[in-house]
Amino acid sequence: MFERLRKASQRVTKRENLGLGTFGLAPTQEKDTSLCGVIRREALLPDELNTTDFSKEQRKKRADAVKAQQEMDEQVLSVQLDASRMVDTFDPVPEVIRDYPNDPDMDEFWMIKTEGLLKSQLEIVDDHLNRAVSANYKDFLTGIRLIQEIDLDLSRSDIYIQNTRRMLKDSMETITIPGLSIANQRRKELRLRQVQSIIETFKDLTQVESTLQKVIEKGDIIKGVEIASQLESMIMSESLMQYTCLDPMRRRIEELWPQLKEKLIQNIRDQLINFDPVVYANVFRTYSVLDAHLLSMETQKMKKQQLEATPRTPAKEEEKEEDEEVKKLVKKKPAKKDSYCDVLQKCACGVIGDLAESGLKEYLLASKETILPRDLLLQMGYTQLCATVKAVELPKALRSVMLPIAAVLHNFYLVCQWHRKPFEEESYDLDALHRLNVMEHEEEEIGAEGEKDLAAYAMPDREGVSGATLLQVRRQLRVCRRALWQFSQRMINDFIDCCKLDSGTVHLVKEIVVNDLCLYFTQIGKVFCGSESAELKTKLAQKQCRYVEQLHVSTLEVFKNSLETEMWQPFPMKLAEMNGFPGLLQSTLAIPEEDDMFLRSSSSNVETVFVNWKKEGNCFEEGKKLQLRTAKHPDVLNSIDNALILTGVGINAFSKSVSKYIDLMLHMPLAADFVLAKLLNLVDYYVYAVTTLFAPSSLLNTLFVQTNGAEVYPHIVPFIRRCQSVFFPVEPVEVDETASARDLAERLTPLSALSPEAEENLGLPQPVLSVDESLLEENVEVRRIIAAESTRLFTALFAAINDRVCSLAPLAKSAAIQAYVRELPDMTHDLCRMFYRCSTYSVLKNLEAYKPMILKQKWDVRSAKKREAEYMEVIEQDMKGAWDMMNTASEEGRFTPLCVSRFWRVLMGCVLEELLSSFTEVKKCSQEGREQMGMDTNAIYNYATSLCDIQPADDAKDLKYVMDYLTCCKLEQPADVLAWAEKHKDDYSLEVVNSILNYAMAKKLNKQDLKDLKESIDRLYAEEEPEEEAEQPEEAEQEA
Structure with missing residues (x-):
């Protein structure tokens, strides 16, 4: 059946050339070699294969037909090119007559069908073999051509050698052969050494580059800069400049520098947000190394451009014109690069702008007064955000802007302090940096601003940074402080301009609190750079004058x-x-x-x-x-x-x-x-x-x-x-x-x-x-x-x-009220100050008498039916008088509702503080007495609520402050008391907890358990004492 196939297999020695795989001695497996499923390729969807219609549906049919044809060819080839069929003993007759019908009427039909199937498979196999032979035939022709060329070259060489052999035969035997052998040996040795050296250098450079990539991936930019500078110095050296194979590495290093510089600048921004002297020292040293390296590389590049622009041979007129243009480009001065202080100033300004905008966005998103959609707020800029601030939110919004600005100014101030004595041990102590004044003896140490002779102010070299660079940086930081303060003032001025501070809708209290915030901000400028903040004061005065003008008209x-x-x-x-x-x-x-x-x-x-x-x-x-x-x-x-x-x-x-x-x-x-x-x-x-x-x-x-x-x-x-x-x-x-x-x-x-x-x-x-x-x-x-x-x-x-x-002195005569108000946050303290200035009356006149009256009560009785609560009547009278006074002042327009509510909350917190202070000194008290204390406290709080709706606040004592104390007095187990103390150690002092142990727990515990509990409490509160002692010198300095 496949006579051609058998003859071709006898003549060909390598089956691979026919597209057949190598076949081993593994036993052949029986395959389904039935010919019933194979038809002629021309009969397989001829319309789909031969049509000229290119519609979408027709293209899909054609693709499916081609795919079916390919699958059919692969099936036929996998069966007919099997290794078991390539032997002389293979008999195809049984396979062909497997489906022979026994019906004589079907013989002719079966013959036609079988003949078609065999012809179709023969065409598939024949096409495959023709393609394989054609592919190998091209390679064969190529080889023949190559052999012919080699043969031609050999013939020519043979003729040349025969002609020259006669002439060089004598000299070759005496001089050439010995000399060439010696020279060849020497040359091989030198080239081998040179190649070995270059290979070792390339290996080292590749290893350094891989190390650099790993360091950068880990985020160690400081070490990455050092490695990159060393690597670029090596590949840009004169000995390696001749190797063009290093050009890709040179391009990669050149593209790496901007990335390293950008990441180093990001580290500088991080230091302006959270200053760490040790990290900042590494960042500053690394930036100095990077800047010096880039400067040297730029100088080297300029020299190379000048050398290339120099004509070495007489040139034509056109080439001369090109050379002149190149010289003009080389002579141009390079663009001025930013110094370290310029970069530091830009980073500080950028951080201030970003943090101020984000702080204002966070406040507006959390504010209940904001009616704009969240997505719109997130897309707004700083001035647009300032314009959306409501009049009632001006002080808090301004505070949200000032806080990040003050934090960045503080970190920049610490940077300037560090540069007074860079890389010294004293500069790594934050407490020491806070104690110094950056403007103290500044002119004596670095000279005046316009002074040119700086020999008397020279600084020593430290940590690889030259003293001239350190002196220049410190002199530039003096100018940067003023520029940064001017930028901070402009941020506040933009807020004042956009928030309509001069509008008549702004309440007087809000206007005054904004004024106090701005004046406090000007004090920061005086400490930061000695500025009087004339720009901010002028802008604020203009707004206030317009506000007063509208107020005057009304x-x-x-x-x-x-x-x-x-x-x-x-x-x-x-x-x-x-x-x-x-x-x-x-x-x-x-x-x-x-x-x-x-x-x-x-x-x-x-x-x-x-x-x-x-x-x-x-x-x-x-x-x-x-x-x-x-x-x-x-x-x-x-x-x-x-x-x-x-x-x-x-x-x-x-x-x-x-x-x-x-x-x-x-x-x-x-x-x-x-x-x-x-x-x-x-x-x-x-x-x-x-x-x-x-x-x-x-x-x-x-x-x-x-x-x-x-x-x-x-x-x-x-x-x-x-x-x-x-x-x-x-x-x-x-x-x-x-x-x-x-x-x-x-x-x-x-x-x-x-x-x-x-x-x-x-x-x-x-x-x-x-x-x-x-x-x-x-x-x-x-x-x-x-x-x-x-x-x-x-x-x-x-x-x-x-x-x-x-009458500007505080109206409250009680020392307890003054001490309580002194501990309140700034906003509430400002409102209380406003209350003092607008009032001419006193409040809580009998506050000092609460404690004697409470201690006089009988708290150790089992029944309190006949008790006389005289102190409650006094407290209620005091609160009633205070409320009448504040209500009258509010009706007269001297107080705002916010001021009344907040100050009423302050007074209520002061009363609760006095109640707790009195309860802690009650020595004899029964369980019923503690219950009565809670009932009295609730009654007083309810009475205060009936007079005025007490607004909840975190900056004043609440009812929970007294009730938690009374709850702890009812505990039975020492572990519960210790857990309560750990939870509330920030709210209650050690004296309050000791009163619980001495007067409430002493009767419930034996002496040893009580002693252990006291020791645990003392250890718990002793952990905070070192931190408080460390804060006391700072508070003393601030008060001074």
């Missing part, structure tokens, strides 16, 4: 509305003196008879000056009895004992406004002069409005024309001095107050004796309202009246200022 509007309801009323002088009327314009003169001589400003606009008097003789003659008839007081007899007095609506509004402005001057010192100007504007507004709207010129002349002010001025000068010392503290100048008073009196009085030219230079108060100009036309008396009344108002004003200055 104040004038309220004041104008109050003046519209003001009017004159007759009132007995004795009652006025007894009731302490605040009116300043009073008269004991007789009352005019006509009704239209009385003014009521409610019937007119305050902005219009209304003067309508009928003047017929002197109607204000003293002692004249006239009947007064008005709508409110129809039958009030006028007499010398009665007086014309204002109702007090305007003066009350004026007093409140003055008090508010004084608070602004105290809390906003940067804008105090502007607030004082607005205060004087308010005084002028009031004086001119009252004297113009409510008094005729004849009445004012009668009141003030006899007053020259000489008796008032000596009292004004000390008040002015005292207020200036509080608001604008400067170095005092010794001036005689009597002389100053005399000079002031000579300047202002008498106005009638002054010339018009001199009068214009006095700077008298100018009116704020639009008034009738006829009142001011050459009327010296009216201006004199205004000046005199301004003097009287200034006297009362400075007296009020003096009272407020004297």
